[in-house]
Amino acid sequence: MSLYDIRKDIEACVDAETGEIIDAEKLASLQVERDEKISNIACWIKNLLIDIEGIKAERKKLAERQAVMEHKAASLKAYLADFLDGKKWHDARSALSFRKTERIEIADGAVVPEEFLKTSVTV
Template sequence: MKLFEIDQKIASCVKLDENRMVDTETGEIIDSEALAALEMERDQKIENIACWYKNLLSDAEQLKKQKEIFAEREKAAKNKAESLKSFLTEYLQGKKFETTKVKLSYRKSEAVEFDKERLKDVPIDFLKYKEPELDKTAVKKAIKSGQEVAGCTLVERLSLQIK
């Protein structure tokens, strides 16, 4: 679905190769030189590029929704499969089963189980700790209030807003 009609001159500034429409590894799709060299009125060029940007964001949002729908379907299918596997495990009670279409057998495995309530009793040699993470919000607030935070600086940037 397209929200806006984009001038064909602008739309033709997409780099193509013989195999792909978009270089998915680098994300480079725009031929900036061709775009800058277009002979058209400045305001029209800016408007068309901004509208194209809005179209692409709309496409990305729709793709994200589809991805979420597929993820839900994937999760449901996996859960259903696990439920069937659990049923078969209980039903067969460790006995093998084989036909021309399927073969069910068991393999021994080992797993460590522990009581989370007693984690404090486990020797320190057997515990893992996460690396510390920087709380950027707290650091920003501290710097703005005049406090110095070692290794951190507040950088002001320009961020283009397209609406």
């Protein structure tokens, strides 16, 4: 039974015109049920809030782990690039190659075609 239904039943136990209690025993049991329902919902809310905090903490830990792994991958890429000194390398599981790129400077206000704005890095 929902709190709404309990409230309707409690109102039915009291005469609307005189305020006289029609069924005191039922009213008392409904009030106990109402208090228990309110307490259970309040505990549920507390549990949800605790779960939310746990999820936030886990997200933070995972974001930190991700950042460490991204840094490690970038560091290892730089290490291999330095070691291979621009030479291609491959085996059955991986292949490494390098492209010669040039740095350009774009004047303020210049319009750059869309196809030149896309960049990608592959391993």
